[in-house]
Amino acid sequence: MSKYYDLIYRAYHGPMLGEEDWDLEKVAGTTSRLVRKYKLTWDPNQIITDDPGLADTIFAAGLELAKTLGVYSRSTGRVIEFSGDELEEGLRNMPQTLEFGEGKDARTLYARKICDERAPLVWAGSSGSPMPENLFKKAMMSYAQEPIVDMINSFSLTSVNGVEVRTSGPMEIAAVRREMLMARSVLREAGRPGMAVLAAASAVSELGDLAAANPVYMPPTDAHLVPMLNELKMDNGNLSRAVNGIEYGVRNASLPCVIVGGLGGDVPGCAVINVASFILANLVCLADYHLLHPIHVRHVATSTRGVMWVENIVAQAFARNAPAIIVTDSFPKSGAMTRELLYETAATAILSTVSGGHLEGPAAADGAANHSSGLEARLMGEVGKAVTQQRLSLREANEMVLKLLAKYEHIFELPGGNPGLSFDQVYDLETLKPIPAWKAMYDEVKVELREMGLTALH
């Protein structure tokens, strides 16, 4: 791990540069040049591509971007540079399998292939959504009780003992520890005490991440986030998260949320930045695995055409050129008790499964409110399994996603989004079952999915 301390040294001694110059001249300028050099384009009607050459070219462009730029440290105003050999060594060392959780609840994530016949694992839950303390356990149980769920996400507590939680202060520590104790309690009650958690959702700063580093809260068989900042940036807070995991051993999930329509410009440029981010995250985030989570500059959601194209091509690019464990984050625009949430969930699950990813989410309503429930996570897993059982091809998957887009794409023009209802409005809090109307909607959408051609969906 001494290499990581060398990386931190570089963050304090690399070339100095203004942040706006990094954004415009380095990231935007170089990406634009690479898009022209490699003649990268996208087709909004080919959300799932069947073009191996294109995936390889995107990978080559991303590698070139990573070699050309490195990573900017916002804390020091310096560039952390890497040699090509270092980046390629990082690619070669990416884990191909990784065990999470303990005992009978342990699961092994693995690097999936394009159209892999093995079902994707299901990492369920609305990661980081704000959740009131009184609903936390019931909402989490709605996921933990689903047999199809392999690992679980947690929520951010908005209060502890009625006291408002604030980032980077004493209440963040309190929230992290309360959250994880409640999460472990839920898993024991569900009969799945060894299930791995993406911990801790209340740890929005490094202070919270440090507070979680104890087996009582976040055992080393859990995962935690080591995010990158937009684009190709780190700061000391996120470097501290990586350092926190070095001796402790918890799995590092890299999280670069590349913005589609941001500094990368149009969709192909953002795919190039996402590839470069993963390559660099191997070193700056000490990534054990990667969360694929591009977001849309205006709509946020991961279910827009452009964002889905990026997810598809990045997963395929790695599956073909440098197999890695990739988990695709689903953040639909719509909330619980809307048909569109189920369509968005199905579309992103189909896409991820055939492109080489595992499934994570869904964090409904952009994850901005507690408008998620275990039912849509059940659908996500069921769709993923059906896709592999049916051995859906890339072309068939694309046709299905286009049909689903036609059913939900109008929501991006709704002035207030499509937030649906909160968890306590769509689940019976006594029985922890979805209310009949929500369950009926789920059943109806499954019929529609079968009629669209997903015949293996049970």
Add this chain to the structure above:
Amino acid sequence: MDTQAMIEDIRKAIIEGDKTATTYATQTALDAGVNALTILNQGLTAGIDEVGDLFEQGEYFLPELMLSGRAMQAGLGLVKPIIEAQNLDQSNDDTGTVVIATIQSDIHDIGKNLVASMLSAGGFTVYDLGVDVPVQTIVAKAKEVKADLIAVSALLTTSQPFMRDLVDILNATGARDQYKVMVGGASVTPEYAEKIGADGTSANAVEAVRLAHRLIHEKHGMGK
């Protein structure tokens, strides 16, 4: 070159995000005696309005916005002093001075950067204080530059309470009426903005600029 052609050069330079060309075309028009308000309204502002439309249509992206914003500021730097010196009629001017920041404890800045770029492009004088900015620093800067508007963002729900602190401090120091306050971020709703006593929020950067214009118009109408 006739006036219309010179104005068209300015408009095109803004759309292309070319700071050097904007400076040259604006200075050329001023030297030729073209009215500064005409340059502002028909050249610079017309160009930047088109940039906003292109962004909304998905034709332009963040880099283009940032480059056009830089070009716009260069043009404004030439025409605004003349407009003020000549005391030309600016009764329709609904721009002003903005202090913008990602609020204390939050480091997410892409939304804030988008809004800052678009406000800058829209003719506002923008002081961008960066990320994780203490509330007291924001208030002090607003006082120092005599801001019309304070705009703060938070992605994290647990950073939102610092937005409420900002409004509380302005109220407690008797300074609330001096500034309009906009709040933003993925989890900020109109209900939340109203609850903490802010003047508004918007769903995206394009709407944020419209809101800023409206708030400045209201503020000027209040007899500043």
